[in-house]
Amino acid sequence: MLQPDARKLEGAISGRALYDGRIDPKEALALINANRAKETA
Template sequence: AKGGKVAVEGWAEASELGVIELAKRFEGAGVAAIIYTDIDRDGILAGINWASTLELADAVSISVIASGGLASIEDIKRMLQPDAAKLEGAISGRALYDGRIDPSEALALIKAAKGVDA
């Protein structure tokens, strides 16, 4: 998404189609999950666009996976808040590659939040 609209042409252009409108078209079509990437944040380590991601998750019955912007352990902690429980997960790329997120610390936080022995 770019500005709430579906991005096309290799993310270079935003269409007139809204993200939620497109997502609703896939309900009942057997789609297992939607990976929601806010391309304004992808790769710049600005943090996930929580408002838009959670708005999408609230609007559809399909599982939503957050993507684009996961920047720090604070985003992992935010993902574990009750209002984000509706999300299926999150994708991290650059923050893992450059060491901003310690995978062991992130997994320990997730396991503790879920009541699983570390």
């Protein structure tokens, strides 16, 4: 997943986990936003 060409696979895995309910969308967005805030700080 660390290679640039693996981003498609990462997206597919994430999408499937969201679809299956294994990832909570609100929690995932909160984690993404927190990470972005750290990067810009």
